[in-house]
Amino acid sequence: MHDDVILKISNVSKSFGPVRALRGVDFELRRGEIHALAGENGAGKSTLMNIIDGILQPDGGEILWEGQPVRIASPNAAQELGIGLVHQEIALCPDISVAENMFMAVTNRSRRFLMDVGSLKQRARAVLGQLCDIDPGAIVRDLPISHQQLVEIAKALTLDCKVLILDEPTAALTEREAQTLFGIMRRLSAQGISIIYISHRMVEIFDNCDRVSVFRDGQYITTAPISEITPSGVVNAMVGREIGTLYPPKQAADTRTEEVIFEVRNLTETTRFKDVSFALRRGEILGIAGLIGSGRSEIVKGICRLEGDVSGEVLLDGKPLQLRHYGDSIAAGLVYLSEDRKGDGLFLERSIAENVSALDLRHVSSAAGLIETDREIELARSLGAKLNLKYGRLSDPVSSLSGGNQQKVAIGKMLSVNPRLIFLDEPTRGVDVGAKSEIHRILRELASEGVGTVVISSELPELIGLCDRVLVVREGRIAGEVAGDRMTEENIMRLASGLEAAPQPTLNA
Amino acid sequence: MENSIELTAAAKQGSNPVKKFLRIRETGLILIILALFVAMSFASPYFLTWVNMRAMVMAFAVEGIVVVGMTILLISGGIDLSVGSVTALAMVIAGSLFLAGVDPWLASLVAIAACTGIGAFMGFFVTRIGLHHFIVSLAVMVIARGACLLFTGGRPLGLFSLPPEFKFIGQGSIGPVPLVIIVFLVVVLCFDFMLRRSTAFRKVFYTGSNEKAAAYSGIRTKRVIFLTTTLCSALCGIAGIIYMARFGSAQPTFGLGMELNVIAAAVIGGASLNGGSGTIFGAILGAALLSVVSSSLALLDVSVYWQDIIRGSILLTAVSIDHYLNKKRDAGGKA
Ligand SMILES: Nc1ncnc2c1ncn2[C@@H]1O[C@H](COP(=O)(O)OP(=O)(O)OP(=O)(O)O)[C@@H](O)[C@H]1O
Ligand SMILES: [Mg+2]
Numbered sequence: 001m002h003d004d005v006i007l008k009i010s011n012v013s014k015s016f017g018p019v020r021a022l023r024g025v026d027f028e029l030r031r032g033e034i035h036a037l038a039g040e041n042g043a044g045k046s047t048l049m050n051i052i053d054g055i056l057q058p059d060g061g062e063i064l065w066e067g068q069p070v071r072i073a074s075p076n077a078a079q080e081l082g083i084g085l086v087h088q089e090i091a092l093c094p095d096i097s098v099a100e101n102m103f104m105a106v107t108n109r110s111r112r113f114l115m116d117v118g119s120l121k122q123r124a125r126a127v128l129g130q131l132c133d134i135d136p137g138a139i140v141r142d143l144p145i146s147h148q149q150l151v152e153i154a155k156a157l158t159l160d161c162k163v164l165i166l167d168e169p170t171a172a173l174t175e176r177e178a179q180t181l182f183g184i185m186r187r188l189s190a191q192g193i194s195i196i197y198i199s200h201r202m203v204e205i206f207d208n209c210d211r212v213s214v215f216r217d218g219q220y221i222t223t224a225p226i227s228e229i230t231p232s233g234v235v236n237a238m239v240g241r242e243i244g245t246l247y248p249p250k251q252a253a254d255t256r257t258e259e260v261i262f263e264v265r266n267l268t269e270t271t272r273f274k275d276v277s278f279a280l281r282r283g284e285i286l287g288i289a290g291l292i293g294s295g296r297s298e299i300v301k302g303i304c305r306l307e308g309d310v311s312g313e314v315l316l317d318g319k320p321l322q323l324r325h326y327g328d329s330i331a332a333g334l335v336y337l338s339e340d341r342k343g344d345g346l347f348l349e350r351s352i353a354e355n356v357s358a359l360d361l362r363h364v365s366s367a368a369g370l371i372e373t374d375r376e377i378e379l380a381r382s383l384g385a386k387l388n389l390k391y392g393r394l395s396d397p398v399s400s401l402s403g404g405n406q407q408k409v410a411i412g413k414m415l416s417v418n419p420r421l422i423f424l425d426e427p428t429r430g431v432d433v434g435a436k437s438e439i440h441r442i443l444r445e446l447a448s449e450g451v452g453t454v455v456i457s458s459e460l461p462e463l464i465g466l467c468d469r470v471l472v473v474r475e476g477r478i479a480g481e482v483a484g485d486r487m488t489e490e491n492i493m494r495l496a497s498g499l500e501a502a503p504q505p506t507l508n509a
Numbered sequence: 510m511e512n513s514i515e516l517t518a519a520a521k522q523g524s525n526p527v528k529k530f531l532r533i534r535e536t537g538l539i540l541i542i543l544a545l546f547v548a549m550s551f552a553s554p555y556f557l558t559w560v561n562m563r564a565m566v567m568a569f570a571v572e573g574i575v576v577v578g579m580t581i582l583l584i585s586g587g588i589d590l591s592v593g594s595v596t597a598l599a600m601v602i603a604g605s606l607f608l609a610g611v612d613p614w615l616a617s618l619v620a621i622a623a624c625t626g627i628g629a630f631m632g633f634f635v636t637r638i639g640l641h642h643f644i645v646s647l648a649v650m651v652i653a654r655g656a657c658l659l660f661t662g663g664r665p666l667g668l669f670s671l672p673p674e675f676k677f678i679g680q681g682s683i684g685p686v687p688l689v690i691i692v693f694l695v696v697v698l699c700f701d702f703m704l705r706r707s708t709a710f711r712k713v714f715y716t717g718s719n720e721k722a723a724a725y726s727g728i729r730t731k732r733v734i735f736l737t738t739t740l741c742s743a744l745c746g747i748a749g750i751i752y753m754a755r756f757g758s759a760q761p762t763f764g765l766g767m768e769l770n771v772i773a774a775a776v777i778g779g780a781s782l783n784g785g786s787g788t789i790f791g792a793i794l795g796a797a798l799l800s801v802v803s804s805s806l807a808l809l810d811v812s813v814y815w816q817d818i819i820r821g822s823i824l825l826t827a828v829s830i831d832h833y834l835n836k837k838r839d840a841g842g843k844a
Contacts, residue, residue: 344721358715359727370708
């Protein structure tokens with residue numbers, strides 16, 4: 001029993017100034033198991049993983065590796081022990097090829113003067129092949145986020161490790177890619193490799209893991225075999241209280257109207273999408289589904305004039321909008337929450353308050369164009385309270401927040417301008433269950449207050465649970481629409497993959 | 510709950526004036542400069558005299574105006590190597606026009622406008638063509654210097670006949686304070702205030718810290734970069750005119766190596782070459798530090814060759830100390 005424990009953490013603590021990220025936590029990993037970690041945003045999961053990977057040093061406590069106390073001084077030391085970590089945030093070099101990224105550690109250790117690019121590519125292709133079809137010669141910057149995430153995972157697979165840590169790997173993956181990953185995880189575990197798997201999605205944990213450990217507010221709560229605990233048991237342990245139904249009620253039948261608040265007609269972009277038309281009615285939440293690369297984000301970015309050379313009509317409250325760039329769009333009340341919060345959603349090195357106010361500084365400045373810090377702090381404080389944000393000081397840089405709390409700052413930034421219409425691209429990526437239902441509740445509230453709400457998500461249960469109607473995009477066109485009873489994962493996937501022509505949808509135009 | 514506890518802790522910390530002072534970014538620099546003052550006042554009785562003080566400030570006051578432009582440009586993520594030649598070009602244009610019979614005030618306006626145009630030209634190449642600031646300004650540095658030599662045939666232009674009202678800009682004083690220093694202080698205070706408080710300059714910080722995120726916040730980042738590039742050259746133009754009034758001549762070889770001094774001052778003062786951070790106050794302290802060092806070395810009769818070696822070392826040391834203190838402050842600020 002004891003000797004099959006490969007890694008044991010006991011009484012480990014870590015503080016960042018006033019924030020006690022870990023307070024004497026214990027954790028035990030057996031050989032060949034898939035061990036899930038669950039906990040709310042900021043519970044300390046990533047911090048613990050960073051300690052195991054040698055990126056952070058614990059303030060106190062002990063780490064036992066195969067029964068021996070060890071000090072893991074650096075990621076290099078962790079690698080030598082056989083620990084591989086896939087970070088929550090993508091950390092690839094954007095300007096070099098996939099293959100070079102994957103073998104960075106190998107190249108780093110190599111004594112040879114020249115890199116053997118040909119063999120690197122070949123080895124990269126072999127590993128990538130298990131995951132999906134990515135060209136090892138492609139430059140990372142040009143890949144969509146989900147493929148970058150797969151490259152991160154492939155990179156960890158190239159290390160010859162005994163413990164593989166995956167910190168929210170599926171947050172940026174599509175359903176199908178996630179399933180492939182789970183297959184690989186099971187194969188590795190059959191080979192005796194232990195996996196620590198962090199996720200906020202209960203389904204994934206319960207379908208694929210052997211045991212689950214729960215953390216709350218930097219403390220270790222419990223560990224249980226999956227067979228002996230229920231999803232709601234895990235959630236209750238995470239939040240320390242009962243959580244109600246996951247999704248807020250849908251738009252009530254008697255408040256349904258035909259009043260269109262927003263409409264897009266024949267939106268076309270040279271290469272990425274064509275003839276997109278749809279309408280949004282007052283009070284509804286509209287979902288947009290589609291595979292990665294289908295053009296769903298591009299359409300929405302096109303509407304907001306964030307990128308692309310777009311033609312077509314955009315009408316708000318029946319009046320056509322003349323939008324030339326995103327600034328016009330914000331002024332008209334149309335805002336877009338980016339799917340890539342690290343790359344283009346947030347200013348990581350700037351303070352929480354400065355991030356929240358960035359969309360329209362006029363909300364926090366005087367008529368003369370001078371910023372009033374008090375108002376800026378107050379804005380961030382009130383939105384932070386609304387979104388239940390966990391932070392030290394509002395003047396701390398956003399980079400000091402946990403992943404989910406960073407996402408809340410990004411959402412707070414959107415809400416700061418009291419938008420008329422809000423496009424949310426993966427709004428709950430990396431957000432814990434409690435905060436997720438909180439965000440869903442807020443979106444429902446916004447919708448019923450008459451704010452147009454459009455949600456893009458790769459998580460089909462989220463679209464189905466949250467939205468009143470879902471548009472499905474395939475290859476830059478709207479392939480169909482589902483609502484009511486027809487809103488099922490199967491119907492959406494069919495439309496998205498074009499497996500079968502769905503019955504002609506009734507497009508509102 | 511948790512938040513409020515931490516907030517009160519932070520508030521307490523902020524209310525202690527000593528700790529508050531230590532948390533200010535520029536503290537390290539101020540302490541270094543003070544230490545130099547103390548050491549020098551022992552080493553040379555002449556150091557702490559009014560004349561020497563004034564000379565030290567005069568030495569960096571005009572360049573300080575360029576430092577302001579450079580700091581703002583650095584914050585937006587750019588850099589400008591052409592500041593020295595553009596400053597010289599302003600002198601040469603205004604000087605040549607004056608010698609050709611144009612009113613000196615009008616000639617100065619034309620020169621400043623020309624420099625602004627050069628900035629816009631660089632901004633165009635950076636934002637529309639997509640070239641890097643470094644390359645564009647390197648090319649313009651060479652071109653502008655060439656133009657200076659071309660207009661003057663390589664010889665300084667003597668401008669002894671400049672009217673006294675005009676020379677007053679560079680040579681006059683109001684009471685005991687030279688006008689140059691007053692202009693310098695006004696420029697510095699205005700820009701420092703605006704950089705801290707105005708929405709327009711906040712956008713410069715956003716753009717420099719993450720250009721894409723700034724674009725995704727509705728900020729027209731290309732316009733911001735275009736404007737900061739133009740502003741820097743315009744300030745060079747103004748500096749050039751003041752120099753001309755002060756020297757009563759226009760020198761085509763003026764300002765060789767100025768870019769290094771100016772960038773060094775901004776970086777010593779905390780500006781990052783990666784964009785997104787920096788303050789005018791810090792940059793001016795950086796310029797002051799360099800000037801105090803030069804003046805001290807001169808007073809101590811150190812050979813010119815050694816002076817360069819020492820100045821370079823000071824640059825490294827000051828940036829390292831500042832970097833170290835900030836890391837400590839960032840860690841300590843959360844403790
Ligand atoms: N470098 C840092 N500086 C200051 N505080 C930090 C730092 N890193 C983490 N924290 C804080 O430590 C706490 C735990 O963060 P951690 O990233 O481990 O959370 P998490 O459980 O991974 O959350 P999430 O699900 O949102 O990713 C948070 O309150 C966070 O703000
Ligand atoms: Mg995390």
